[in-house]
Amino acid sequence: xxxxxxxxxxxxxxxxxxxxxxxxxxxxxxxxxxxxxxxxxxxxxxxxxxxxxxxxxxxxxxxxxxxxxxxxxxxxxxxxxxxxxxxxxxxxxxxxxxxxxxxxxxxxxxxxxxxxxxxxxxxxxxxxxxxxxxxxxxxxxxxxxxxxxxxxxxxxxxxxxxxxxxxxxxxxxxxxxxxxxxxxxxxxxxxxxxxxxxxxxxxxxxxxxxxxxxxxxxxxxxxxxxxxxxxxxxxxxxxxxxxxxxxxxxxxxxxxxxxxxxxxxxxxxxxxxxxxxxxxxxxxxxxxxxxxxxxxxxxxxxxxxxxxxxxxxxxxxxxxxxxxx
Amino acid sequence: xxxxxxxxxxxxxxxxxxxxxxxxxxxxxxxxxxxxxxxxxxxxxxxxxxxxxxxxxxxxxxxxxxxxxxxxxxxxxxxxxxxxxxxxxxxxxxxxxxxxxxxxxxxxxxxxxxxxxxxxxxxxxxxxxxxxxxxxxxxxxxxxxxxxxxxxxxxxxxxxxxxxxxxxxxxxxxxxxxxxxxxxxxxxxxxxxxxxxxxxxxxxxxxxxxxxxxxxxxxxxxxxxxxxxxxxxxxxxxxxxxxxxxxxxxxxxxxxxxxxxxxxxxxxxxxxxxxxxxxxxxxxxxxxxxxxxxxxxxxxxxxxxxxxxxxxxxxxxxxxxxxxxxxxxxxxxxx
Numbered sequence: 001x002x003x004x005x006x007x008x009x010x011x012x013x014x015x016x017x018x019x020x021x022x023x024x025x026x027x028x029x030x031x032x033x034x035x036x037x038x039x040x041x042x043x044x045x046x047x048x049x050x051x052x053x054x055x056x057x058x059x060x061x062x063x064x065x066x067x068x069x070x071x072x073x074x075x076x077x078x079x080x081x082x083x084x085x086x087x088x089x090x091x092x093x094x095x096x097x098x099x100x101x102x103x104x105x106x107x108x109x110x111x112x113x114x115x116x117x118x119x120x121x122x123x124x125x126x127x128x129x130x131x132x133x134x135x136x137x138x139x140x141x142x143x144x145x146x147x148x149x150x151x152x153x154x155x156x157x158x159x160x161x162x163x164x165x166x167x168x169x170x171x172x173x174x175x176x177x178x179x180x181x182x183x184x185x186x187x188x189x190x191x192x193x194x195x196x197x198x199x200x201x202x203x204x205x206x207x208x209x210x211x212x213x214x215x216x217x218x219x220x221x222x223x224x225x226x227x228x229x230x231x232x233x234x235x236x237x238x239x240x241x242x243x244x245x246x247x248x249x250x251x252x253x254x255x256x257x258x259x260x261x262x263x264x265x266x267x268x269x270x271x272x273x274x275x276x277x278x279x280x281x282x283x284x285x286x287x288x289x290x291x292x293x294x295x296x297x298x299x300x301x302x303x304x305x306x307x308x309x310x311x312x313x314x315x316x317x318x319x320x321x322x323x324x325x
Numbered sequence: 326x327x328x329x330x331x332x333x334x335x336x337x338x339x340x341x342x343x344x345x346x347x348x349x350x351x352x353x354x355x356x357x358x359x360x361x362x363x364x365x366x367x368x369x370x371x372x373x374x375x376x377x378x379x380x381x382x383x384x385x386x387x388x389x390x391x392x393x394x395x396x397x398x399x400x401x402x403x404x405x406x407x408x409x410x411x412x413x414x415x416x417x418x419x420x421x422x423x424x425x426x427x428x429x430x431x432x433x434x435x436x437x438x439x440x441x442x443x444x445x446x447x448x449x450x451x452x453x454x455x456x457x458x459x460x461x462x463x464x465x466x467x468x469x470x471x472x473x474x475x476x477x478x479x480x481x482x483x484x485x486x487x488x489x490x491x492x493x494x495x496x497x498x499x500x501x502x503x504x505x506x507x508x509x510x511x512x513x514x515x516x517x518x519x520x521x522x523x524x525x526x527x528x529x530x531x532x533x534x535x536x537x538x539x540x541x542x543x544x545x546x547x548x549x550x551x552x553x554x555x556x557x558x559x560x561x562x563x564x565x566x567x568x569x570x571x572x573x574x575x576x577x578x579x580x581x582x583x584x585x586x587x588x589x590x591x592x593x594x595x596x597x598x599x600x601x602x603x604x605x606x607x608x609x610x611x612x613x614x615x616x617x618x619x620x621x622x623x624x625x626x627x628x629x630x631x632x633x634x635x636x637x638x639x640x641x642x643x644x645x646x647x648x649x650x651x652x653x654x655x656x657x658x659x660x
Contacts (some may be wrong), residue, residue: 220385222432229383229427230447230497231419234412240446241435248437320481321436 003323007312011305018301023072026290027065036288037085056083081298082291086283092295095280100262100299102171103269103276106192107261110199115254117200118207122250123243125208126215137212140205149267152198156271159194166194169273195272199265207250214246221245248319252311259307262300329398330505330537331357331380331423336393338372338379346391347608349375351561353393354635357505362531362538364548364569366584367558368605373541374428376558377507380407381423382415397422400504421451424498426491428510433494434482441478444468444497451501467496471526488519495527499534507539512547524551546588549573557581560606560616563635567645577638577647579621615650623651 034053038045045053075082081092125133143151160168172178173187218224219242227241266278273279277296284292315322338350350372357363365373378384380395395407399422410418427433435443444464448455455463465475471492482490491511498506508527512520528551531538540552548555549569556566557580565578576582583601590596603620606612612619618628627633627650637643638652 222427222429223435225383225385226425226427226433226494227435229381229419229425230450231416231421232446232450233416236446236450240438245435245437319437320439321483 004313004316007309011309015302015305018305019073019076019298020069022294022298022301023069026294027068029290037088040085076298081295084284084292084295085289086287086292092291095292096277096295096299099275099277099280102274103262103265103278106195106274106276107199107265107268108258110196111203111254111257111261114200114204115207115250115257118204119211119247119250121204122208122211123215123238123246126212126219126246127238127242129216133208133212137205137209140208143201144203144205144209146202147267148198148202148265149271151202152195152268152271155194155198165190167191168194171275191274195268195274199268207254210253211246211250214249215242218242218246248315251314251318255307255311255314257307258310259304262303328358329356329396330359331355331398331539332394332396333376333380334394334396336376336379336395337391338375338384339389339391341387342389348391348611349388349561349608350379353558353561353563355556355563355566357537357539359504360531360535360537361554362540362552364545364552364555365539365541365558366543366545366548366555368543370605370608371558372561373543373558374509375561377425377509377539377541381419381425381507382407382410383425397505417451420447420498420503421501422503423505423507424501424503425507425509426494426498426511428513431487431490431514434490436482438481439478440468440480440482440485440493444478444493444500447497448500463500467500468493470499470530471496488515488523491515491519491523492526495523495530499530499536502534503536505537505539507541509541510543511540513542513544520547545584557584560611561608562616562648563646564617564649565645565647566635567642567647571642571645577645577652578617578649579623579651580617583620615648625650 034050037053038050079093081096084090084092084095087095121133121136125131125137156168159166167173167190171188171191172184173191176184176187178184178188224237224241227237232241262277265276266281268274269276269278270282277299281293281296283289284296333353333355336350336353336355337348339346339348341347353372353376355363355365355376365376367373375384375388378388379390382390384390390408393408396404397407397418398404405414405418407415407418407423434440441461441464444467445457445460448460448463452460461478464478468475468477473489473492473496477485477489477493482493485493491514495511512523515523524547527538538552540548542548545555545557549572552569554566555569555572556563557572557578558564559580565572565576565581567577572581573585576585580601583599586596586599587601589598601620606616606619612629614627614629614631615621615624615633618624621628631650633648633650633653635646635648637645638647
């Protein structure tokens with residue numbers, strides 16, 4: 001328990017540091033959002049509007065950096081991440097809120113599926129060394145060395161195109177309104193197949209390989225021989241003794257990969273123009289939309305930290321040796 | 326009920342298949358009687374552990390049993406050849422009839438499961454009809470048997486000391502009251518005080534429960550004291566077998582003599598510690614004839630040509646056997 005509290009305290013500190021950096025970095029960049037908004041509108045903004053924009057963006061010059069920092073924290077705690085330029089006047093939190101479900105839905109589901117499938121196959125391959133699953137390994141290793149986005153481009157070139165079942169871009173049929181109904185859901189599913197398959201194919205083999213190798217390592221441990229000598233069923237030895245122990249490194253890897261769900265597949269989303277957070281970040285960078293970038297970075301930071309905490313907790317639950325009594 | 330528990334007949338174990346195979350155990354005959362402690366001693370690489378793994382069919386690849394029989398005599402029922410049991414029958418046989426305490430006390434317990442889990446699953450696997458409460462009570466009794474407080478049941482292996490872990494393994498080995506317990510260097514990793522304590526306890530438990538023990542070690546001094554009979558292994562073969570006291574008093578094989586001279590006697594006149602010159606044979610390139618002849622101080626004409634056969638020595642002490650040309654068998658066998 002004390003260990004856990006220490007970890008939480010550590011992550012809170014890290015979060016504070018990340019948020020503080022997140023506050024300062026844009027303020028160290030030359031120019032400010034109002035300037036870029038003015039140039040975007042080519043001078044068609046009145047002086048009053050400029051003044052109110054400055055207030056809106058928290059750039060009124062009579063406040064010093066410390067006051068701004070305090071105000072920034074106040075806003076953050078209210079969930080206020082500022083206004084987006086590209087989607088002006090939509091607040092950043094709304095833009096993120098709109099695209100987050102797409103990313104979590106696509107990348108989250110594929111990450112979980114790829115972990116479960118990969119680990120299960122890895123257990124099989126490691127336990128029965130030399131079976132047909134081992135024959136798959138060179139192929140999966142080859143696939144895992146291909147970058148996501150390139151595989152995505154190949155997938156689009158091969159499968160998408162005029163008249164194909166697979167759409168080449170977007171998250172759903174243009175003209176549909178996002179809602180949980182019989183028109184929208186099938187369309188969203190159809191749009192997600194190609195990007196999901198791309199991620200699955202290239203990420204699963206990593207899990208297979210690491211799980212297989214751990215299984216092979218664990219299978220030569222003395223306690224596995226003892227378990228055999230005890231006359232336990234093959235299944236019990238394979239799962240409760242070998243896989244249970246071999247799983248440990250994979251589980252922490254999985255918890256860490258959860259942290260990268262939010263920002264990790266930027267390129268896949270770009271290739272497929274998928275309306276997720278990565279694609280949004282790409283657009284924000286192109287449009288110098290600092291508040292949106294800041295907001296997305298914040299979300300990514302927090303999710304990585306939460307994933308790290310999850311990894312710690314998972315390890316604590318799975319490996320009694322890490323628990324301090 | 327026959328007097329024997331286990332008869333090993335002509336057991337050979339190879340590592341690898343074909344011409345490159347290493348013959349780690351060659352044509353071993355060994356009989357264990359009910360309730361006796363048979364010590365198996367030899368240098369590292371003499372094949373003692375391989376013999377134990379071979380007869381329980383636990384050989385890790387590329388080990389294969391290349392010949393022989395391992396006849397087990399259950400208390401009730403006909404004898405069975407362990408080497409030909411079906412996988413399901415083999416699982417039933419394991420631990421219930423023959424349990425093993427392994428070399429690595431530290432690594433024999435799964436670090437992520439509680440002691441109770443590992444004690445209970447073996448009882449459950451062999452007695453599926455037992456109740457959870459009954460199994461737990463049995464596990465508590467077992468721990469008490471080896472002198473560990475019953476509340477240690479819910480400890481994880483890393484919370485126990487090395488000696489406690491090995492005692493847990495011994496408790497586990499006795500869980501199903503087997504007829505035979507194989508102990509493969511059970512105390513090698515422990516300090517001498519703990520070693521003594523555990524061996525004392527083991528002797529006491531054997532008195533009480535009456536199981537036979539195949540005790541494998543490189544420490545001959547331990548066996549002289551602890552076992553009823555001793556078999557000496559060299560280069561994959563048994564070279565001498567005799568009651569412990571007689572083997573200690575009058576070793577017949579020069580190798581046994583060398584082993585006995587490698588540790589000091591506690592009583593009697595002082596003697597020179599000699600050791601054995603040279604090193605154990607390379608199993609891939611065994612010398613012709615007797616495997617020991619390159620190191621043997623008494624080697625003579627036939628030693629480097631013909632392999633001596635294990636048999637009772639001249640002058641007829643039927644309780645012992647030796648494979649040495651110095652003591653040719655009464656009825657020479659030709660193999």
